[in-house]
Amino acid sequence: MxxxxxxxxxxxxxxALVGAVFTTVYIPQPVLPxxxxxxxxxxxxxxxxxxxxxxxxxxxxLPFGALADRxxxxxxxxxxxxxxxAAGLASALAPTLxxxxxxxxxxxxFIPALTTCLxxxxxxxxxxxxxNVVMGSYVSATVVGGLSGRLLGxxxxxxxxxxxxxxxxxxxxxxxxxAAYAGLPREPDHGSPVRxxxxxxxxxxxxxxxxxxxVAAGAFFVFSSVFNYMPFYLHGAPFHWSTxxxxxxxxxxxxxxxxxxxxxxxxxxxGNGAAMVLGALVLGAGLALxxxxxxxxxxxxxxxxxxxxxTVHAAAAGALNRKLSAGRGRANACYVLFYYLGGAAGIxxxxxxxxxxxxxxxxxxxxxxxxxxxxxxxxxxxxxREPVTR
Numbered sequence: 385m386x387x388x389x390x391x392x393x394x395x396x397x398x399x400a401l402v403g404a405v406f407t408t409v410y411i412p413q414p415v416l417p418x419x420x421x422x423x424x425x426x427x428x429x430x431x432x433x434x435x436x437x438x439x440x441x442x443x444x445x446l447p448f449g450a451l452a453d454r455x456x457x458x459x460x461x462x463x464x465x466x467x468x469x470a471a472g473l474a475s476a477l478a479p480t481l482x483x484x485x486x487x488x489x490x491x492x493x494f495i496p497a498l499t500t501c502l503x504x505x506x507x508x509x510x511x512x513x514x515x516n517v518v519m520g521s522y523v524s525a526t527v528v529g530g531l532s533g534r535l536l537g538x539x540x541x542x543x544x545x546x547x548x549x550x551x552x553x554x555x556x557x558x559x560x561x562x563a564a565y566a567g568l569p570r571e572p573d574h575g576s577p578v579r580x581x582x583x584x585x586x587x588x589x590x591x592x593x594x595x596x597x598x599v600a601a602g603a604f605f606v607f608s609s610v611f612n613y614m615p616f617y618l619h620g621a622p623f624h625w626s627t628x629x630x631x632x633x634x635x636x637x638x639x640x641x642x643x644x645x646x647x648x649x650x651x652x653x654x655g656n657g658a659a660m661v662l663g664a665l666v667l668g669a670g671l672a673l674x675x676x677x678x679x680x681x682x683x684x685x686x687x688x689x690x691x692x693x694x695t696v697h698a699a700a701a702g703a704l705n706r707k708l709s710a711g712r713g714r715a716n717a718c719y720v721l722f723y724y725l726g727g728a729a730g731i732x733x734x735x736x737x738x739x740x741x742x743x744x745x746x747x748x749x750x751x752x753x754x755x756x757x758x759x760x761x762x763x764x765x766x767x768x769r770e771p772v773t774r
Contacts, residue, residue, distance in 0.1 A: 397567045398502055399525040401461070404560035405498050406529025407536065408472055408491060408553045409437050413612060414538025414631040415546045417619050422544075423481040427616055428735035434612060435731040436485045440492020441499075442724035446584060448496035449717020452504035458565055464497025465561025472554030476547045498561070500717050507705050507712040508571070523647070523698045527640030527690075538631030587715040592707060592767070595760045599660060599700040600719050601726030602756030606667060607693045608727040609734035609750045610674070610686075617743045622677050636686035640694040647698035656706070657764025659699035664758040667692025671747055671754070696757050703764065726753075 412419060412433040420430040451460055471490040478484035506522065537549040587593055614633070618625040651659040670688030673681055701719065708715050730753070737745035 394568060397564045398506065398522065399528075401465075401498060401560045401564045402502065402522060402525035403529040403532065404553075404557040405468070405495055406526045407533040408468060408529075408557055409495070410434070410530050410533035411537040411549050411553055412488075412546065414534050414615055414627060414634065415543045416612070416615050418543045418546065418627065419481070425481060427613070427738065428732070429481070431612055431731055431735060432485045433481075433488055435728050436489040437492035437495070438608070438724045438728045438731065440489045441495045442492075442721050442728060444493045445496045445500050445717040445721040445724070446714075448500050449504070449714045449720075450584070452501040452717070453711065453714055456571055457501045457505045458568055458570065460497050460501050461568070462561060462565045464494045464501075465557060465564075467491075467494040468498070469554045469558040469561070472550050472557065476550035476554070496717070496720065500720050503701075503716040503720075504712050505568075505571070507708075507716065523694055523701065524641045527637050527694065530640075531634055531637035534631060534634040534637070538627050538634075543627040583711075584714050584718065587708075587711050588718050593704065593715060593718070595763060596700050596704045596707075597719055597722035599696060599757040599760045600723035601729075602753045602760075603664075603667070603693055603696045603700070603726070604723050605726040605730035605753040606671070606750040607689065607730075609730040609746055609753075610671070610689055612731050613734055613738050613743070613746050614686075616738065617746075618682070623679070625679075633683060633686055636683065636690045639687050639690040643691050643694040643698070647695040648702055650695070651699045651702050655765060656699045656703035657761045657767070660696050660703075660757055660761030660764060662761075663692045663695030663697075663699060664754055664761060665692070666695065668751065668754055668758075671750055675744070675747060696761075699761075700757070 416427070416430045416433070419425075419433060420427060423430070448460070468491050471487045471494075474487040475484055475491070478487055503522065533549075533553065536552060537543075537546055541549050541552075588597075611634075615627070615630050617623070618630045618633075619627075647659060647663070650662075654662075666688055670685045670690075670692060673685035673688065676685075704715060704719055705712060730750070734746045734749055737749045739745075741748070
């Protein structure tokens with residue numbers, strides 16, 4: 385199979401590495417109520433174990449984006465993977481919440497070495513006609529990793545054994561990093577001055593790209609808000625669900641495995657703008673459905689939230705890279721910067737919204753943020769077919 389399709393082996397290596405990375409990111413999310421009780425803190429403080437990673441990823445994306453445009457990627461992958469695995473072991477051993485949050489922040493700082501740099505690698509090595517589908521597969525890997533981390537932390541192991549989940553994730557990431565370093569082909573020497581001449585300012589201030597960055601921020605604002613405060617919502621009245629029961633709802637992530645590649649094909653057929661609009665509408669329907677306090681309604685609602693979010697995300701990532709022929713490392717770094725800044729803002733602001741008005745406050749704030757990808761999708765539709773800039 386590998387000889388028939390020279391890209392298949394590369395895609396599998398990338399899929400495994402990205403899946404392992406996102407397994408690490410989301411381990412604490414289903415056990416946030418356990419961390420709250422164990423360390424004697426509130427919801428917003430316990431959520432720092434997630435938001436610290438997100439913030440670190442946001443801050444480090446621009447430097448790693450620049451490195452991806454200038455240096456071979458395999459050594460960057462190796463360094464990042466080793467540091468993240470070591471910080472994962474430190475997280476498992478952390479005796480206090482501040483030390484746990486600090487170790488998680490270090491993980492976040494080096495995760496772009498494995499995500500932003502890989503996106504740039506794919507954009508440079510994959511044929512243009514396959515890029516949307518490849519980006520959809522990349523998104524699917526984030527889905528598998530996100531689901532695996534949540535199941536590992538809140539279902540596979542007892543919630544009170546969350547430290548063992550960090551050990552397991554660190555070993556998984558170490559194995560995936562070494563496999564990728566050994567298996568990814570060396571990049572050809574791109575000595576072109578075009579790449580070096582593209583500055584962050586060039587890709588950050590372009591209006592057509594800035595709109596796409598806003599989509600990333602708005603969509604992940606909504607998604608992170610829903611999934612970060614859902615455990616608190618379902619642990620309370622009228623649900624009173626256990627940690628394992630809440631974690632099972634993360635199986636809705638399976639929708640993303642299916643939707644990622646399909647969203648790429650949908651974008652090729654109807655356009656990235658139309659795919660964004662459709663995804664935003666589905667995501668909004670899922671948000672509204674969470675207001676019905678029934679277990680079956682929550683399961684369906686989260687399925688819709690995942691379907692809508694991953695459609696928007698895949699369409700936006702595809703739209704971004706189809707608009708570029710140079711500076712992809714920097715542009716993808718900006719995209720992921722906005723993406724994770726949106727997620728960090730969603731977790732932080734929704735914590736205040738939850739304190740003020742419970743789940744209704746979270747939904748109201750998320751609905752307002754959803755207007756960004758919806759309106760941008762409409763603008764992309766009006767702009768017509770996305771031209772490639774040379």
